Amino acid sequence: MDANQTPIEGEFAKKTILGAGNLLTSLLVLVVDIALGYFAFRLFSLGYIPLGICFVLIILMISVAFLVPKAHMFKWMAIGLSAWLLFSIFPIVYTIYNAFTNYGDGHLISQAQAIDQIQAQTYLPETGKAYQWIAYRSPENEYLLWLKDAEGNTKLVTQVDVPGDAEIPLVTGENGIGELDAEGAPVTIEGYTRLNRILASTDKNLTKIKFGDPENTIQVRSPSEAAELLPLYTYDPETNTFTHAVTGTVYFDQEGTYTAKNGERLIPGYSAIVGTKNFVQFVNSPGLRGPLVTIVIWNFLFATFSLLLTFSVGLLISIIYGDPKFKGKKILRSLLLIPYTIPSLITILIWRGMFNPDLGVINRMLESIFNISPRWFTQPWLARIALLVVNTWLGYPYWMLVTSGALQSIPGDIYEAAEIDGASGWQRFRNITLPLLLVSVGPLMISSFIFNFNNFNLIYAFINGGPPIPTATTQAGYTDIIISYVYNLAFASGRGVQYGYASAISLVLFMLIAVMSLLQFKFTNMWEEVGENV
Amino acid sequence: MSKHPSSVKRSQTIGLVWRWALAVVLILFSIFPVLWIVSASINPVNDLANQKLIPDNWGFDNFRQLVTNPIFPFFTWLKNSLIIATVSTLLTLSLTTLAAFAFSRFRFRGRQSMLKSILLIQSFPNLLAIVALFTIIKQIGDVVPLFGLNTHAGLILVYSGGAMGMNIWLMKGYMDTIPRDIDESAHVDGATDWEVFSKLIxxxxxxxxxxxxxxSFIGTYGEFIIARTLLTQREMQTVMVGLQIFTAGQYTKNWGIFAAGALIAALPIMIIYLILQDQIVGGLTQGAVKG
Known part of the structure; x- marks a missing residue:
């Protein structure tokens, strides 16, 4: 207001301080960048490439925001956008990627891990390097194995799965080793019992245990012989195939599973890109498509009726009790707000108890008054009605709050003008209140629709999608909506987890939601609001 | 302005009567489940089938069971929930306010498309990305275990990062209603952006x-699917996960204990609502009318 009085020295001082501040900022940014850089480096070295790239992007963004003067506005959002990138964008990109892979049971690990695991599989050869052996057993059923090869070299080895050295030096007096016998085997080892032939051949564990160096494990083959295990499959990186050591069968890489010509598969497979297979399966498989039609129709019905019911109950309350002359408004509002004030999961679980067909209070009341006892959880339409009742209860207070605010903001002189023109109460509501209200709460109506379209908590906690659709090949119920169906498909299905396929349906669902959201933005001028003239 | 002849007065009385009659019905509908759960929590019968609205000989046995029952460390869960919800709320609040200030006050290239994509991305349900979220937190935890699986810090990060979109829009919309003349005149007076933000806006x-x-507090407090996925140890879990697990068992037989737990778990949120009711309503409608 009195800008002219700013002294020039003050300006100068401020600039100097800012200069010092800039240096400090640069240093701080450097420290943060180094810390994050190290973090990204560690991620890369663990093989987590995509997440590492994500952190590199974050480092770039922070550096640009704080060090490039022209990009100063990004300072304000650098941290927020980093969190957004990491926990909103990256998961979506990852889901899109998964939708084109067979990630899921049998394909949970990376190719390198799968190759390692297959290479680690061994077999006990019929011939090959063999040893004489003597076993020692501790009271805890840990074993030591003394070995002597054809050249007469002896050694004492430990179990592979017991931590510690693979081999214990055969020196009397050390590690509790007693005198050696004529063969060179210890007569006693402290804490262990030397097993004689009979004890050894009746010991059930002994032939299953792997001894020695994990790279070259040794296993007991017969009462007289122990032998070195050999890798069962050899990997050829050039052709990306495995060959069976005994039969010579070659296993070719087929979409993440090494498969022989006769169809035999090696386990484990790895998560591989399978192209549009998941989407094709989604469209073609009748067992999957059947319940999906029912589910999609119900999904739209559920969201529509939920919105209509909650909106009209809420609007009705705010019209009837919005009159400033109405006494007790405040206490009434507090009481009617109660459903909104309790975490919804808790009230959903309470309603579930109340709707319990045999024990719940609702049926006990209905029985004593009307002598009926509806099967809320087993009859499809009754279950759906119960859900809508619960959802109306959960949602109307929101619309009560929103519409009462919006009604107040409609200027009173419009009504006065209408009254002079002789408009009736209904006409005023129909032609003034409703259109103006819809303009102001329209976007909230669409987001409420979208919210209910994906109202997983209610469906899942109240009834878990039930009652089940008998003809469906997957877990699907009459009250399932797409998101709960996808969730069960991915995590709860009896056929094991199918992240790839679930991701594909997630994407389809996301498209649906995105179209609805775009409609919302177009319809409500939210896009225009972004413009310059705000 | 208008006169009050006796006929108008009579019709007003009639109006008042049916309004209150309807109000009673609505109130019954809205508070019945709450009354029911309060009654269940003090009913020693502890069985859904034998519950009455006014229990025969009431007591606080169910609440005592919550403290002593070793399988359900209820108050540890409650503490976890309160910590997680508080910290994520504070984090969300500071991150979104700063970002919204930039979107509301600065004009730069990419502003529109950024705002639009934030809004669009927000419509992707977090739940569908749960496999990805699990993987991210696991991988971060492999480097810094402090933020890994089964830590509250990891869950808080997921909550704060996932809640950015809509909150930025709400906040920016509100800031846009504050005239820019205010900050322009402050700028003329030599105030920096930070001063304008912290002292004026x-x-x-x-x-x-x-x-x-x-x-945000209510949202994070009530969330249970992501929490259940990321927090695997019983002592680390939140009260919502705990209650949900409780109902997976034979909860019709432990209805009283469940009711007591549900009541205590609901209490923090109910208190917030009843105290801050006016602000909530004011803010909600501001956000609502705007748009």
């Missing part, structure tokens, strides 16, 4: 700050 944001913190 921030105090005016109180209503929307209250709304966003309440919505």
């Amino acid at each position: 921030l105090p005016l944001l109180r209503p929307i700050l209250v709304v966003i913190s309440i919505l």
Whole structure:
């Protein structure tokens, strides 16, 4: 207001301080960048490439925001956008990627891990390097194995799965080793019992245990012989195939599973890109498509009726009790707000108890008054009605709050003008209140629709999608909506987890939601609001 | 302005009567489940089938069971929930307010498309990305275990990062209603952006700050699917996960204990609502009318 009085020295001082501040900022940014850089480096070295790239992007963004003067506005959002990138964008990109892979049971690990695991599989050869052996057993059923090869070299080895050295030096007096016998085997080892032939051949564990160096494990083959295990499959990186050591069968890489010509598969497979297979399966498989039609129709019905019911109950309350002359408004509002004030999961679980067909209070009341006892959880339409009742209860207070605010903001002189023109109460509501209200709460109506379209908590906690659709090949119920169906498909299905396929349906669902959201933005001028003239 | 002849007065009385009659019905509908759960919590019968609205000989046995029952460390869960919800709310609040200030006050290239994509991305349900979220937190935890699986810090990060979109829009919409003349005149007086933000704008944001913190607190407090996925140890879990697990068992037989737990778990949120009711309503409608 009195800008002219700013002294020039003050300006100068401020600039100097800012200069010092800039240096400090640069240093701080450097420290943060180094810390994050190290973090990204560690991620890369663990093989987590995509997440590492994500952190590199974050480092770039922070550096640009704080060090490039022209990009100063990004300072304000650098941290927020980093969190957004990491926990909103990256998961979506990852889901899109998964939708084109067979990630899921049998394909949970990376190719390198799968190759390692297959290479680690061994077999006990019929011939090959063999040893004489003597076993020692501790009271805890840990074993030591003394070995002597054809050249007469002896050694004492430990179990592979017991931590510690693979081999214990055969020196009397050390590690509790007693005198050696004529063969060179210890007569006693402290804490262990030397097993004689009979004890050894009746010991059930002994032939299953792997001894020695994990790279070259040794296993007991017969009462007289122990032998070195050999890798069962050899990997050829050039052709990306495995060959069976005994039969010579070659296993070719087929979409993440090494498969022989006769169809035999090696386990484990790895998560591989399978192209549009998941989407094709989604469209073609009748067992999957059947319940999906029912589910999609119900999904739209559920969201529509939920919105209509909650909106009209809420609007009705705010019209009837919005009159400033109405006494007790405040206490009434507090009481009617109660459903909104309790975490919804808790009230959903309470309603579930109340709707319990045999024990719940609702049926006990209905029985004593009307002598009926509806099967809320087993009859499809009754279950759906119960859900809508619960959802109306959960949602109307929101619309009560929103519409009462919006009604107040409609200027009173419009009504006065209408009254002079002789408009009736209904006409005023129909032609003034409703259109103006819809303009102001329209976007909230669409987001409420979208919210209910994906109202997983209610469906899942109240009834878990039930009652089940008998003809469906997957877990699907009459009250399932797409998101709960996808969730069960991915995590709860009896056929094991199918992240790839679930991701594909997630994407389809996301498209649906995105179209609805775009409609919302177009319809409500939210896009225009972004413009310059705000 | 208008006169009050006796006929008008009579019709007003009639209006008042049916309004209150309807109000009673609505109130019954709205508070019945709450009354029911309160009654169940003090009913020693502890069985859904034998519950009455007014129990025969009431007592606080169910609440005592909550403290002593070793399988359900209820109060540890409650503490976890309160910590997680508080910290994520504070984090969300500071991150969104700063970002919204930039979107509301600065004009730069990419602003529109950024705002649009934030809004669009927000419509992707977090739940569908749960496999990805699990993987991210696991991988981060492999480097810094402090933020890994089964830590509250990891869950808080997921909550704060996932809640950015809509809150930025709410906050920016509110800031846009504050005339820019205010900050322009302050700028002329030599105020820096930070001074404008912290001294001029921030105090005016109180209503929307209250709304966003309440919505965010309630949202994180009530969330259970992501929490259940990321927190695997019983002592680390939140009260919502705990209650949900409780109902997976034979909960019709332990209805009284469940009711007691549900009541205590609901209490923090109910208190917030009843105290801050006016701010919530004010803020919600501001956000609602705007748009």
